[in-house]
Structures are given as C-alpha cells and as structure tokens.
Amino acid sequence: MKTWLSTILFLWVVSTSFSQNKIDKTLKKLNKGSVDYIHIEQLENATNPIFLDAREKTEYEVSHLKDAIWVGYDTFQLDSVTQQLQNKNKEIVVYCSIGVRSEDIGEKLKKAGYTNVKNLYGGIFEWKNKGYPVYDSIGNPTENVHAFNKHWGKLLNAGEKVYDK
Numbered sequence: 001m002k003t004w005l006s007t008i009l010f011l012w013v014v015s016t017s018f019s020q021n022k023i024d025k026t027l028k029k030l031n032k033g034s035v036d037y038i039h040i041e042q043l044e045n046a047t048n049p050i051f052l053d054a055r056e057k058t059e060y061e062v063s064h065l066k067d068a069i070w071v072g073y074d075t076f077q078l079d080s081v082t083q084q085l086q087n088k089n090k091e092i093v094v095y096c097s098i099g100v101r102s103e104d105i106g107e108k109l110k111k112a113g114y115t116n117v118k119n120l121y122g123g124i125f126e127w128k129n130k131g132y133p134v135y136d137s138i139g140n141p142t143e144n145v146h147a148f149n150k151h152w153g154k155l156l157n158a159g160e161k162v163y164d165k
Contacts, residue, residue: 023122023155027099031119035106038093038118040130049091049118052081054105059146062162063134065095065127073101078112088114095120095127097148098155125156134159 051068053060060070094102099119106117128145136142147153147161
C-alpha cells in the first residue's frame with residue numbers, strides 16, 4: 001500500500017513538473033516579456049489586485065478567478081476598461097489560459113497609461129494546477145476549466161477540462 005501511494009505521488013509530481021516545463025517553454029516561445037509576470041505565490045503579498053480575464057466569454061463563463069472582470073480578447077474594448085478602472089496606478093493582473101493573450105491585453109493597458117499591470121504566469125491553467133479555486137458564471141466554486149482546445153488542454157492537469165461543442 002505504501003509503495004502504491006509513493007508511486008501515485010511520484011507520478012503526480014512528474015506530471016506537474018512536465019506541465020510546468022511545457023508552460024515555461026511555450027511562454028518563452030510565444031511571449032515577448034513586454035508585461036512583467038506575477039507568479040501565483042507572489043499574489044499572497046498583493047493588496048487587492050484587480051483581475052482581468054482576457055479569454056473569450058465562453059471560457060470565462062465556464063470558470064474564472066474570483067471577482068475577475070471579463071475583458072475578452074477578440075472583443076477587448078479599451079474604453080470599457082478605462083471607464084471601469086479609472087485609477088491607473090492600481091495593481092492589475094491580467095490572465096488567460098496560460099499567459100499569451102493576457103500579455104497582448106497587458107500591452108494595451110500599459111500603452112493607455114496603466115502603470116501597475118502584471119501578466120499572471122501560467123494563467124488560469126497554472127492557477128488550477130496549483131489547487132486554487134475557480135468559479136462558474138453564477139459564482140459557485142467549480143472544477144471545470146475551459147481548456148481552449150485539445151493542444152492547449154495538455155497543459156491543464158487539474159480540474160475537469162471543458163471544450164466548446
């Protein structure tokens with residue numbers, strides 16, 4: 001029994017490490033580093049950051065971080081954000097599935113004069129992989145996470161993967 005539990009623990013650690021390495025490689029390949037990353041552990045020291053979800057509405061409705069404001073990606077409207085967030089010095093954390101789309105939105109916010117914009121490293125996938133809660137469209141905790149597609153879904157190791165029909 002002890003060997004069985006050790007094997008399960010080992011496989012979980014290896015799969016988490018493998019996913020993390022794949023997220024690292026993907027972000028290094030696709031991002032420019034134009035928006036500073038914030039790692040999940042660093043958020044413990046943050047003072048009430050505003051979370052902006054840069055995924056599509058269908059992804060946000062499956063699950064999102066608590067109290068996150070949906071801003072979208074293809075439908076992103078800077079004017080809408082500037083009306084909602086008038087304090088351009090407030091800490092803003094933008095996230096998407098792993099951190100690629102959120103970098104693009106973060107760039108737009110910085111260009112608009114927001115001074116404290118961060119990109120959540122690993123996005124909602126890393127958030128869920130590390131065991132943090134996500135919430136559905138009516139605010140209830142859920143295990144569901146929109147995995148974007150089968151390719152990107154390989155980076156999500158926790159929760160229940162949801163895909164568009």
